[in-house]
Amino acid sequence: MSLSKISSLLLLPLLVIILSGPFIILLLAVQTEPAVTNPPALTSNEISRVEQLLLKSAPQSPSARSEQNLQLNADELNLLLSYSINMTRLSPEWAAVLTLADNTVNTKLTFQLVDGWIPLYLNFGVNLILNDSLLVLDKLVVGKLQVPNGLLELASTSMRSYLDGENKTYQNFSELIANVDQISVIQDRIYVTLQWDPILISRISEQAQQLFISDEDQQRIMEHYRLISEIAAAIPANLRAVSLNTFLVPMFTAANEKSKSGSDPIAENRTLFQTLAIYVNHEDISQLLGETLAKEMQPAKYIEVRLQRRQDLAQHLVSIAAITASTGADFAQLLSTTKEAYDARYRSGFSxxxxTANTVGVYLASYSTQDPATAIEMQKRLATLQTESDYMPEVGDNRDGISESDFAAIYSDRNSPEYQRRLADIQALIKTRALFKGLD
Structure with a gap:
């Protein structure tokens, strides 16, 4: 046998191995059983626990720098993780669970690739260990395949090197990590000491907002903001404040005209609430557009916007409407009740x-982004508002400024029958408003 034939015979198996390598890796990585299954929907008691965990973790003065000490056990971490997955609409494709041990955090994640007769999953095992008071990646397993540590280090170094110079979000995230003074994991509990930096948190929040705003939505926001500028410019200089309806009516009239011309009514309504919330709260439009696009916009003349002669009610309603339109009613309601509990503990008291204004905001945005037909119907109704009472019940006789101790004495907690009845009464009253009739 010639040397060339021998070489060919030797090269053939090598070629087969090279060509089949990706297929073998795929077989090792993809599995037919999930490592983690989705838990059932959170109960009202579990959602109440999430509220309490958020309240416990919040700084007493969010606008001031301070040292924060957090501690959570594995059960609490998994509750927050489960809620986050649901809130970000990653469920049911994604599922995750954490376990804690001394100096170690282990995470299992499952991503469903195919849901069919033979379901396929990517299962990840991530092991983090404490190193110099920080958690670092120790091991990554995908299916039955462990990623070599050398490859992990190379990929991590290359990614950090690229992002350090090109990505402001990563730079802010790196700064956030640098603000962590101490992490310790003892048995099934993690302890974190960090420096709360409100300016940094604000920057990260703005960048997170912008990640979920498409180029098309940015153009819609710019159009809404130009209309706000026109409305504000037409308000007589001697007026100190105006009703929320001064903006709602012309803005939804314009949104309805755009929908008639083929624009997505849900996107029009969502971006309208986002833009109006920026204006009503006297914030910078760059929060939604970023610095570059914001420079193209002339700042709108600001005038105080009120609801039932109160600026805070207008701010509550529009802010929660924007959050509902962006992230969904469940998260907006959680944020609303947690914020009132925070006020009861640290500020002006439960109100x-x-x-009520928050709940109106949830209803307003939920219907306005429910489906195209309902979104258009809401545009028509909001364009023909007559009075604020068309959507907002009178709140003048409410007892407000309730301290945490007084609230506990009256209602026990937010799962009590008494408190739930009060909430049901508020919701029933809102549904009697002209704007919401016949929508269910």
Whole structure:
């Protein structure tokens, strides 16, 4: 046998191995059983626990720098993780669970690739260990395949090197990590000491908002903001404040005209609430557009916007409407009740007036982004508003400023029958408003 034939015979198996390598890796990585299954929907008690965990973790003065000490056990971490997956609409494709041990955090994640007769999953095992008071990646397993540590280090170094110079979000995230003074994991509990930096948190929040705003939505936001500028410019200089309806009516009239011309009514309504919330709260439009696009916009003349002669009610309603339109009613309601609990503990006290305005905001945005037909119907109704009472019940007789101790004495907690009845009464009253009739 010639040397060339021998070489060919030797090269053939090598070629087969090279060509089949990706297929073998795929077989090792993809599995037919999930490592983690989705838990059932959170109960009202579990959602109440999420509220309490958020309240416990919040700084007493969010606008001031301070040292924060957090501690959570594995059960609490998994509750927050499960809620986050649901809130970000990653479920049911994604599922995850954490376990804690001394100096170690282990995470299992499952991503469903195919849901059919033979379902396929990517299962990840991520092991983090404490190193110099910070958690670092120790091991990554995908299906039955462990990623070599050398490859992990190379990929991590290359990614950090690229992002350090090109990505502001990563730079802010790196700064956030640098603000963590201490992490310790003892048995099934993690302890974190960090420096709360409100300016940094604000920057990260703005960048997170912008990640979920498409180029098309940015153009819609710019159009909404130009209309706000026109409305504000037409308000007589001697007026100190105007009703929320001054903006709602012309803005939804314009949104309805755009929908008639073929624009997505849900996107029009969502971006309208986002833009109006920026204006009503006297914030910078760059939060939604970023610095570059914001420079193209002339700042709108600001005038105070009120609801039932109160600026805070207008701010509550529009802010929660924007959050509902962006992230969904469940998260907006959680944020609303947690914020009132925070006020009861640290600030002006629990307010049923604020909660009513928040709930109106949830209903307003939920219907306005429910489906195209309902979105258009809401545009028509909001374009023909007559009075604020068309959507907002009178709150003048509410008892507000309730301290945490007084709230506990009256209602025990937010799962009590008494408190749930009060919430049901508020919701029933809102549904009697002209704007919401016949929508269910």
């Amino acid at each position: 049923f007036s604020d909660l």
